[in-house]
Amino acid sequence: MQGSIGSHSRASGLRRQTDIVFALIVREMTTRYGNKFGGYIWAILDPVLTVGILTLVFSAVTHLPPLGRSFTLFFATGYAVFYMYRSMADQVCSAVEANRALLNYPVVTPFDTILGRIILQTATLYVVTLLLFGSIYLLQPFYLGDLQPILLASLLAITLGAGVGAANIVWFHLSSTYQQIWGIINRPAFMVSGVFFLPDKLPPPFRDYILWNPLVHIVGLFRTGFYPTYRADYVNLWFVGGLAIFSLAFGLFLVWLFDARLREQQ
Amino acid sequence: MIRLDRVTKGFKLKGTTRYIVKDVSFTIPRGDSIGLLGRNGAGKSTLLRLIAGTIKPSSGRIIRRANVSFPLGFQGSFNGSLTGEQNVRFVARIYGHDTEDLVAYVEDFAELGKAYQMPVKTYSSGMKARLAFGVSMGIHFDYYLVDEITAVGDANFRRKCKQVFEEKLNHSDIIMVSHTDSALKDYCTTGVVLEDGALTYYPNIDDAIAAHNANMARR
Numbered sequence: 460m461q462g463s464i465g466s467h468s469r470a471s472g473l474r475r476q477t478d479i480v481f482a483l484i485v486r487e488m489t490t491r492y493g494n495k496f497g498g499y500i501w502a503i504l505d506p507v508l509t510v511g512i513l514t515l516v517f518s519a520v521t522h523l524p525p526l527g528r529s530f531t532l533f534f535a536t537g538y539a540v541f542y543m544y545r546s547m548a549d550q551v552c553s554a555v556e557a558n559r560a561l562l563n564y565p566v567v568t569p570f571d572t573i574l575g576r577i578i579l580q581t582a583t584l585y586v587v588t589l590l591l592f593g594s595i596y597l598l599q600p601f602y603l604g605d606l607q608p609i610l611l612a613s614l615l616a617i618t619l620g621a622g623v624g625a626a627n628i629v630w631f632h633l634s635s636t637y638q639q640i641w642g643i644i645n646r647p648a649f650m651v652s653g654v655f656f657l658p659d660k661l662p663p664p665f666r667d668y669i670l671w672n673p674l675v676h677i678v679g680l681f682r683t684g685f686y687p688t689y690r691a692d693y694v695n696l697w698f699v700g701g702l703a704i705f706s707l708a709f710g711l712f713l714v715w716l717f718d719a720r721l722r723e724q725q
Numbered sequence: 726m727i728r729l730d731r732v733t734k735g736f737k738l739k740g741t742t743r744y745i746v747k748d749v750s751f752t753i754p755r756g757d758s759i760g761l762l763g764r765n766g767a768g769k770s771t772l773l774r775l776i777a778g779t780i781k782p783s784s785g786r787i788i789r790r791a792n793v794s795f796p797l798g799f800q801g802s803f804n805g806s807l808t809g810e811q812n813v814r815f816v817a818r819i820y821g822h823d824t825e826d827l828v829a830y831v832e833d834f835a836e837l838g839k840a841y842q843m844p845v846k847t848y849s850s851g852m853k854a855r856l857a858f859g860v861s862m863g864i865h866f867d868y869y870l871v872d873e874i875t876a877v878g879d880a881n882f883r884r885k886c887k888q889v890f891e892e893k894l895n896h897s898d899i900i901m902v903s904h905t906d907s908a909l910k911d912y913c914t915t916g917v918v919l920e921d922g923a924l925t926y927y928p929n930i931d932d933a934i935a936a937h938n939a940n941m942a943r944r
């Protein structure tokens with residue numbers, strides 16, 4: 460960058476970073492999702508199969524879902540937003556390792572790879588969610604209440620997922636033991652996030668415990684957009700909103716702090 | 726200009742820290758091409774990566790008032806499922822280079838023919854090396870970093886590479902790691918010897934080579 464010193468270089472630096480993130484997104488779209496069968500298919504197949512299996516199992520065991528009449532809609536409203544969180548966390552968490560070879564280009568930073576994944580995954584998840592509810596609507600029309608809590612809940616899930624994923628890039632890099640433990644602890648996350656039950660119906664002590672899980676709040680908020688009569692009084696926006704923003708800021712701060720370590724092989 | 730300001734880089738290994746460079750200050754002015762010499766494992770490649778900025782010093786800082794390349798002919802980043810052309814486009818984008826321009830340049834330079842539109846995983850190692858060298862030559866840098874220059878392709882292609890690279894050196898400088906005296910003498914004017922964490926600068930590459938050989942004879 461000849462003579463790029465002073466205020467001018469900051470503007471062109473931002474421009475360059477935008478170019479780099481854009482290049483990473485295009486590259487990832489064509490490699491992860493491109494040529495082969497897989498990629499996009501799996502991104503949509505995961506929620507479709509999960510919702511399908513839950514519907515089959517639960518409709519065999521009970522007569523009515525906890526809300527409304529449709530098992531499919533109940534599980535879809537639970538799993539879709541949980542899936543947004545989890546797949547965002549997984550994708551962001553592997554961003555640096557998956558692009559390690561590209562860090563040999565001095566212009567590419569670990570931060571760029573993370574930003575690229577967050578943007579691409581956000582777009583992917585909204586398309587997947589739209590396809591999921593679109594196809595449910597075609598099979599079994601439902602009343603769409605309020606779009607605002609739906610958008611807010613999905614945004615919270617994405618923000619929290621990105622933050623957890625970014626922090627885990629650093630923690631996993633520092634300790635592979637922690638990586639194993641995290642995997643084990645998170646396996647039952649799906650069971651305790653209110654995907655197939657409502658926290659309102661739990662007995663008192665468990666109800667309070669489970670409300671420490673931010674995903675329960677996010678799932679509850681998401682559902683209020685689909686079920687106009689469902690109030691989900693337990694949703695604490697300050698708690699979950701604060702936690703999501705904090706986790707993203709903290710995760711990105713860790714990545715910045717450990718930038719030098721992340722550039723080196725584990 | 727590239728300036729190392731009290732740069733220390735160490736790696737912890739089994740409780741002890743091994744220093745590649747320790748408290749080194751050094752300025753590389755524009756107009757000089759530098760050869761880096763040192764024994765195996767002295768940390769020449771690490772020093773090159775520090776200069777490139779792909780790894781960070783443990784302490785001190787490195788100031789770059791110049792546009793520094795990735796390692797010449799670097800091909801580790803090529804994605805096998807992308808075509809040669811797609812891989813070139815990616816590099817063009819991250820360096821803010823006109824994509825069509827670079828795609829056309831490399832197509833002409835690397836002489837890959839139809840294979841240019843095929844996935845890189847179908848390439849032979851020679852084809853990959855030609856593609857990588859083409860990309861390095863297609864983008865302008867003030868400094869080219871070279872970690873052991875390796876011959877690419879047949880005699881005709883090698884001649885072309887040497888010619889293009891020498892043209893480049895009218896406007897650009899190189900920082901080269903090599904164990905081959907002739908390569909160092911061909912491309913470098915000055916030299917730096919890396920030994921036990923200290924850098925010694927020699928304004929004449931021949932003196933650097935002699936000092937390095939003396940080090941090797943000593944131990």
